[in-house]
Amino acid sequence: MAKAIPSRSENYSEWYNELIKKADLAENSAVRGCMVIKPYGYSIWEKMQRALDDMFKETGHSNAYFPLFIPKSYLSKEASHVAGFAKECAVVTHYRLKNAEDGSGIIVDPDAKLEEELIVRPTSETVIWSSYKNWIQSYRDLPLLINQWANVVRWEMRTRLFLRTAEFLWQEGHTAHATSDEAQAETRQMLDVYAQFAEEWMAVPVIRGAKTANERFAGAEDTLCIEALMQDGKALQAGTSHFLGQNFAKAFDVQFLTKQNQLEYVWGTSWGVSTRLMGALIMAHSDDDGLVLPPKLAPIQVVIVPIYRTEEQLEQLSAKIKPLVQALKKAGVLVKYDDSDANKPGWKFAEYELRGVPVRLAMGGRDLENGTVEIARRDLKTKETVPFDGLTERIVALLDDIQQTIYEKARAFRHENTFRVDTFEQFQEQIEKGGFILAHWDGTSETEETIKEMTKATIRCIPFDQEPEEGKDVYSGKPSKGRVVFARAY
């Protein structure tokens, strides 16, 4: 097996990088911090997009497209928003190149300087709310429920494939409502959509909750999030949904006439998930042999490898396998029959393992005689020989079972790595080992920041299912009414 990757216990970070590279998911480009998403990686992202897009449409949203560029003055209109994004902006200042007069090559034409600089969107609230101003006049124009699939740029200094890149792909929902209640319900609804997607499609269990004031989106009144636990014990924020209050409506003067003919500012939300989900998917399930993909997001769900010595044998196998391929396709299964003679079966087995294909069938001469086939599942690495008859139904059921098993495994892992901690000594000890820590917090930013400085742990969220419990802050000892979720995070 030429493509071996480091083990997780050896070097988790290298395991992640090498896995992405060897499984042909993505790579760094020559442009600092920008990645190339390779075809196999992109095909997983496409499946994510399709599933999410269907869910957005079912909840009444439409897609639209807004400009890549944001005038500097727009970004500045909402004070905390610009403070949050100004430090990591790609800025367009000129609109032309020319040949240098001294013949030294192509240079930026100094005569082509823009009057106002343009920012490559780090997020689109400002440019979208400037459009909403023209789209919204009356309560009849509300709610406005729009989503955009787009690329965005944040000039991160330390980048990591999928998890943190200068350019990334995402969707950003931007909605406008007549009342605060309705906007808050939307904020929660979309977080629930994300949680459902993470759990049912990605097979990644998530905690739903609210961010502390410190961790809120720049310009939001409230930020809700879903948090997942990776195999190295670090948390990963997988999606956020923001209640914007009237902040952007006020910054862009978006008012509407109520039924009672009063002028009021509208209420906003925004919510997004990105190619970061790819990182979560990879890190949540994969093992030392490569990717483990939940069937619902696998570009190839079943691969069939014939094992043969002669051309004649291959023909006999193909005669049996090709109708199976058709039957599987008809049943909606994404199947690949790999009868190429460029590589040996052993190489193919390792390759499809690396790529996380959930089910592998192998069929040789003896199987032909016995009417059997070898079926292997990627998640558990088990193999069995089963009758060829009834295989389609068996595989459809098996894919469901794998989806469920992967999810249950991740849930069990999270359960084993979630700790109730009551002293700061225990806290410091546990945080080094990783996992979610449920601990009391006194509700102040000061304590939150001190704990972060001392342990590198942040409050991932105040969970929605927090149980009321009188207690004392794990650091300050001040009174607390419930536990929050701490962890080190990606």
Added chain:
Amino acid sequence: MAKAIPSRSENYSEWYNELIKKADLAENSAVRGCMVIKPYGYSIWEKMQRALDDMFKETGHSNAYFPLFIPKSYLSKEASHVAGFAKECAVVTHYRLKNAEDGSGIIVDPDAKLEEELIVRPTSETVIWSSYKNWIQSYRDLPLLINQWANVVRWEMRTRLFLRTAEFLWQEGHTAHATSDEAQAETRQMLDVYAQFAEEWMAVPVIRGAKTANERFAGAEDTLCIEALMQDGKALQAGTSHFLGQNFAKAFDVQFLTKQNQLEYVWGTSWGVSTRLMGALIMAHSDDDGLVLPPKLAPIQVVIVPIYRTEEQLEQLSAKIKPLVQALKKAGVLVKYDDSDANKPGWKFAEYELRGVPVRLAMGGRDLENGTVEIARRDLKTKETVPFDGLTERIVALLDDIQQTIYEKARAFRHENTFRVDTFEQFQEQIEKGGFILAHWDGTSETEETIKEMTKATIRCIPFDQEPEEGKDVYSGKPSKGRVVFARAY
């Protein structure tokens, strides 16, 4: 009807702009030359994307994603390529904003100047071929068949919604092959895919042909194109497919080991269509009452409007209509039942006409008694009363018929507006009236340019179905072996 638009004969250009605005397809943004694609317009684009993407995948292509930014030095590597794009580039020079020290606001941080400027991609050949260098080693890595859906930026001075915007959405295919023949076959195959899409989905007949050397893509050996005729007699280039020869392979040193173990440069193609297709779709079919959409690209194919006086009547109508809606959905028809009481039927009729919904059903009290429904088709503006029974089958057949009728109408229009012209006097006279002119050309760039200067007509293409015919150049009188297609163009 509040939303009237100018007629085509009155002011074609204003008709186009107002139609886009009133039908809620798109609008100009505050960012110079960048448009906002509104939900209704975007839903048409999504249908185009889905259909094209399926065709790309059927022909063996995979999607991937490459960086938005191109280092200036990359763009410069292929000489004619940079010459073609340098004059219209958005250039990123800085990566941070900061508060001005004098408190005057947010400014570009002069300390955050990039060492090398980044160009916002106007097209991605350079950044993609720089990746291909690492992806291609041997003939076994070929062909490499990749497509990207992306936004690109060309700093156009005069912009027009959908037809010419600074930022636009498109797909760009980039393929690499072992032989020139194979790359040329790919170039032609993808042009045929575009032609099929234009004719079968957009209902726009196109001429397939090759561009003259003057009109080739910057960096291509050969550019193939499809050309459509708009209702004002101007041509619109709807898609291009380029044979790149070994130009980019040489610029980025992409070589492969042949089966014979020889190092050779690979052969490339690139091909793209963009949101410009939206402009072609609008201009090819629409009329003075609004959009006319071919059913295959209509976000709503059938709208049903109830006509009632009392709540009770509405209930009776709904009891009859709702099962029809279900039956239509089951048959794959995109149907909307508009029972909102915010607007009168007359307003709704005008609104859906404006939006180009292919079929409108209206049902009132008398229809209920008689078991009938009024059915109106958008393209011919005909109405008839038909039995309610058997409606689903009738509508499915009608949608097919409308698709075909729209295409035939556009074909007839093109036929009536295609002229064989043999003298330059005739040429000058005809070009003022518009249409495709089939005329002899001596094959020189000089003549081509002179004709362009004198008449604003360009050679749209040398058509593939050009008949061999001895003749004399319409301007120079020099010998020619066949007619080419001239027109004024968008």
